[in-house]
Amino acid sequence: MLTINEIFYSIQGESTRAGQPCVFVRLTACDLRCSWCDTPYAFDEGRKMSVDDVIAAVEQYGCPLVEVTGGEPLLQEDVYELMERLSGTGRTVMLETGGHRSIARVPAGVLKIVDVKCPGSGEADKTDWSNLRALAPHDEVKFVIKDRGDYEFARDVVSRHSLVGRVAAVLFSPVHGALEARDLAAWILEDRLAVRLQLQVHKFIWGADVRGV
Numbered sequence: 001m002l003t004i005n006e007i008f009y010s011i012q013g014e015s016t017r018a019g020q021p022c023v024f025v026r027l028t029a030c031d032l033r034c035s036w037c038d039t040p041y042a043f044d045e046g047r048k049m050s051v052d053d054v055i056a057a058v059e060q061y062g063c064p065l066v067e068v069t070g071g072e073p074l075l076q077e078d079v080y081e082l083m084e085r086l087s088g089t090g091r092t093v094m095l096e097t098g099g100h101r102s103i104a105r106v107p108a109g110v111l112k113i114v115d116v117k118c119p120g121s122g123e124a125d126k127t128d129w130s131n132l133r134a135l136a137p138h139d140e141v142k143f144v145i146k147d148r149g150d151y152e153f154a155r156d157v158v159s160r161h162s163l164v165g166r167v168a169a170v171l172f173s174p175v176h177g178a179l180e181a182r183d184l185a186a187w188i189l190e191d192r193l194a195v196r197l198q199l200q201v202h203k204f205i206w207g208a209d210v211r212g213v
């Protein structure tokens with residue numbers, strides 16, 4: 001059984017798949033408390049569903065792209081069966097994870113979006129650095145950046161772990177309402193970083209606080 005916060009069909013707002021229709025499966029619970037978290041409702045709201053029920057709910061949308069997210073989806077043991085079986089339906093399966101839980105057991109075909117928490121999140125000391133060695137070429141690494149200090153931290157991690165070229169994308173995403181995208185863009189250009197500036201597309205379409213989109 002899984003505890004599911006919500007399942008919905010929307011436009012993917014992040015990653016290299018931004019702009020594509022996608023079904024989102026949001027799992028309940030998280031053991032972090034990032035200062036800028038935009039899904040605190042997923043900390044404890046949810047209902048029990050079997051893996052079969054989740055797959056049936058996903059299939060009703062007829063969409064080839066599905067993202068498993070949270071909360072922190074890797075807290076629930078049955079998420080591994082869910083990802084395996086969703087992959088078996090022929091869909092592209094993405095996993096969004098906070099970077100503090102091991103990704104070692106994630107099925108090989110799943111596209112992992114692994115966060116590296118910056119100091120502004122208040123949770124940077126929780127990162128499981130072994131995850132950066134377990135990345136596949138199709139995976140993506142995301143830094144949510146609140147200020148200049150976060151930017152410099154992210155820039156150093158990217159360099160130290162030679163992330164550019166080792167994964168499909170390194171995403172630098174400004175905290176909505178805290179850091180101007182134009183400032184982050186200027187820093188990236190000034191330092192000639194081969195990273196991807198990511199804006200949360202769904203927030204521009206529907207607004208920053210709208211749920212289920």
Ligand code: SF4
Pocket residue numbers: 030031032033034036037038039040042070071072098
């Ligand atoms: S890891 Fe994600 S869900 Fe958990 S507190 Fe941080 S932003 Fe929120």
